[in-house]
Amino acid sequence: MNGNDGSKMKDSKWVRDFEKSNDKLVLRFLKANGVRYLFGFLFFAAVNLLQVVTPRLTGDIIDELYKQNPDLSLIAKFAIVIFALSIVIMGLQFLGRLTVLGAGTLFDVLMRRKLFRKLLTLSMNFFHKKSIGDIMALSVNDLNAVNRAIGHGAMMVSNTIILAVVSIVAMGETMSYKLTLMIFIPLPLLVFTMYKFGMVINRKFRKVQDRFGELSGKVQENIAGIRVVKSFVREESEQKSFEKVNRANYDAEVEMALVNGLFMPLISFISSFCYLILIYFGGRSVIVDQSISIGDFVAATSYITLLIRPMQMLGRLLGMVQRGKASMGRIYDLFEEKPDIVDHKFNQNDVDIKDNKLKGKIEFKKLNFAYNEKNGDVLKDINLVINPGETVAFMGTVGSGKSTVSNLLIRLFDTPERGQLLIDDMDIADIPLKTLRGNIGYIPQDNFLFSDTIRYNIGFSPDEMNDEQIEEAAKTSDIYDTIMDLPDQWETMLGEKGVNLSGGQKQRMCIARAVAKNAPIMIFDDCLSAVDMETESRILKSLKDVQSKRTCIIIAHRISTVKDSDKIVVLHKGRVAEVGTHEELLEKQGYYYKSYRIQLLEQQYGVGLKDAKGEKK
Amino acid sequence: MNQTKYMKMSKDNKDKKVKLNKDSFKNIIRFALPYWPWFVLAFALIICISVADILQPLIIKFAIDDNISLALVNEMTIDEATKNLGMLALVYVGLALIHFLFGFVQEYTLQKTGSRIIMEMRNKMFDHVQRLPFSYFDKTPVGTIVTRICNDTSAISEFYTGVLINFFNDIFIMVGILITMFIMDVRLTLLTIAVLPLIAFASITFRLKARKAFHRIRTKLAAINAFISEHVSGMKIIQAFNMEKKKDEEFAEINNDYYDANMSRIKIFGIFRPFMDVVKSFSLALVIYIGAKQVIGTSLEVGVLYLFIRYIGNFFQPIMNLTEMFNTTQSAVVAADRISSVFDTKPESDHEIREPLLTPENCRGRIEFDHVWFAYIDEIWVLKDVSFTVEPGESIAIVGMTGAGKTSIINLLCGFYEIQKGSIRIDGVDIKDMTKQELRHLVGMVRQDVFMFSGSVLHNITLDNDNITLEQAQEAAIMTNADDFIRELPGQYDYQLNEGGSVLSEGQRQLISFARAIVTNPKILVLDEATSNIDSETERLIQDALVKLMQNRTSISIAHRLSTIQNSDKIIVLNNGRIMEQGSHDQLFEMRGLYYDLYRLQFE
Structure with missing residues (x-):
């Protein structure tokens, strides 16, 4: 209970084998x-x-009582034995539950780890098509169902089988097998009913689940589209269609209630026939041919009770196993997902990268790219060479393809044979993923940070990072003072559990994270939009040193962010519309020039980001 | 065994301390009140069943004491005894039959009533949520609302079916057995009760331990859920920073914590259940010994001893049940609390339903903004003293930079938010005096983000409005240039869109949203032009459609296209929440003000 028991488990050999395999997991x-x-x-x-x-x-005691001179001390001994037995049973029961239910839990923990590990390998395409909710359902509901089947299920199987054999034998020995068999005549009927019912219940149960899924799906969609619903005054028809799925859910529940309500009472009813046979035939045996004693008779009533309980469980067991199986199927589906972005093994040896370090030359060669075909190409015929140490900015309207450039550079998507993206004159797909990503300091648009300490977030690297590196990066990104003002400084927790930073602070945190990596290529994906102009210029100034040594890709809207770049690329509808330095582009009087004027105008009229907040609702 | 329930709870419940709120408990009962006859029926049935259950061991007692024993000592003929045994066996099965029939009806009634209450509760909640103001949806995540309507209600349902009646049932069984035992033998009864304090103590201790264990499991599970959800969202960063291995190890740690928490629960349950059996056996051994002594002293019949042995088993179950009900009740109260908070949120202010002042038929479409001041929060004014008039049939375009307050104007015209000062009038009627429904019937709206419902294309145009025929929908689609591509879809207007309508391109979805806006033929159209990247062919279709949309209607558009501006009768230039300039293109152009600059930069 204390410490991490779970971690001990993973050291054994079979666990390592288990973690590697992807099929027949339950069997393994x-x-x-x-x-x-x-x-x-x-x-x-x-x-x-x-x-x-x-x-x-108990039966023997009763028999003793019917004797001429009952021996009270013997009865006392029996009573003590009964009590002592219960203590032994408690111990064994505890051990049994611990081993078998513990196994289920162990399976659960191993599978969840595998699941997460699998997620780590999958590419963005997968996460775009699968919702977080679906993935969570796998980790919680499905694994739970499997856990129950493999833990509780196994416990119930052993209990049922053993108890059935033991009590039939015990009863047969005390009475006669003929009477025993007679008494248990209803049992096959019981098992059969349960089997049939079990299937029906499972079917109904699944129906209830499906209906419930539809119900919550309906609510989900309605709330997501509530603004449309309200604009078009469709509340009433939405209410009607909700009431319809709600009703369908109710109907399914009632159907379920019908079989459910029938199930348990029917089981007790059928088992009452066992008592009927016992009372009449057993009772007769006691008095007519005296083949059994009255104590045997009493013992038999207890045997029946003992046996019927596990029989009643059989139905539940069946459902449990079936649910577990269905869930396991869904989990296998995930395991079978293939990541799109992988290292091409045969190429790996051809590429010789010294110390895994890249120089930082980037070249786009007639590059075309589409996320999916129906929306058309996002990048069209891009030709561009970026030399090591150069700073190149990409500008353009929403949807012009700017962010796609960064997605391709960190290889979140592949560029299948429609032009080439070269880094250090190698095709990007030929560079091992680890090397590629290890050589890029990436600052995302959505300034994503983990709910952990600031130190953890800035020193976000597979290699250990020392405090100076982290501090240096924080200073460069103009976030050092902010951190120092926090009560817990580097140990401050971010996110849900800790402080909530402003958008600008988060962006600077993300910049620090990338800077700390000290990589030859830096990508700033529209990451200065939420800091005010002053801070921006401060950051840009301190980044100057960093920039001069590295290849920098800056994706931005603001002229102030890009104007000092060696080269500015204006994208329009996926094509390169303008390329040049700030001065060159101003002379061209094209898109860049217009943006420049608009932004001057904005400054002139005082519409900055501060005022925009109200409407960002 | 309650695990799934806890899993469900854990998502929202997290670590919040559970308070047993009296009002929430009252609420649970309040929902059930109209169904009291059904609960009474279930209760009556369950009493009958309990009686039958208590009587069954009695039958066997009679078999032993009044027949078998007597026959053994020849105080009764074998024939008579056999006959009696047959009778008793039949009575036994008869009682079982009663248990079966009543049990079924009782269970079914209860489940059905529970489902019924929940269905109605959900209907009421959904209806209430439909009438909540935009500000509620601005600040409440979709998932939370879904949980309230779907899952929290389920937790309450478990209370109705699992606690409400069974509570009385268990008490009744306990009292019933106790009374029967007292009638049979007072001394043995007292002996049996002697262990009660021990049972109570063990149960309470166990409950506390179990609750702690469950709490720990919930906390760890919540941590796992939070971790997975956070890391799925941040997968891009993990991969970009080569952090897969480290993250894998971090996950293993919290996953192992969860394993430990589960194991400690298994241990607690593994001790408790068998321990109850030990207590039971103790009580059994005691009763057997003392009982046997009495039998030998002939002050007790053997059958009575048998009866006690059977009852001891039956007597303990209800006690364990009762302690378990506490958990269900607690979850139900928490859920009721959350549900109440939804019902307590005030709906959009609305008037009583009456004959509408304006209908799409009699509305002319004159719009006035009269010194309108508006803020989303407190006094951070988004619109400041905005006044303008749009005559029937006129088209106006609103231009301005980001954050100027353009979207707010159309949000207000649709009555999505309340203004703080001034008034907005349509055909001279203040929109405050109209019901929201009445107002929104007058206004057709095209939003920037097109939302597609899962369902057919037709459904997405009509939005389930039965008054719209297929022909009308097609007409609207033809007018907005959507008809052509719809006809190319398999199944055409019946083509099923999945969630988000992702089979359609951005532009196509916009065309459908145009059709959706004009299919009811509103006199007023508001349009928030999307700025997304659309291929030139679709762009041409959109521009063409826009012209047709605005014909014969009063329209207000937030313009991003030159063509939209050119087709407008009047242009309003908004800056920082104030109207800087208004007039026709030529007038404004000549002013050489903000419009002139904007126009030259954005549209030339």
């Missing part, structure tokens, strides 16, 4: 944990064997 797990399950099985077998003793003893 059961095999590797065979001994464990065997022990669990033995524990439960012992529990069940002992459980049968109590009714037997």
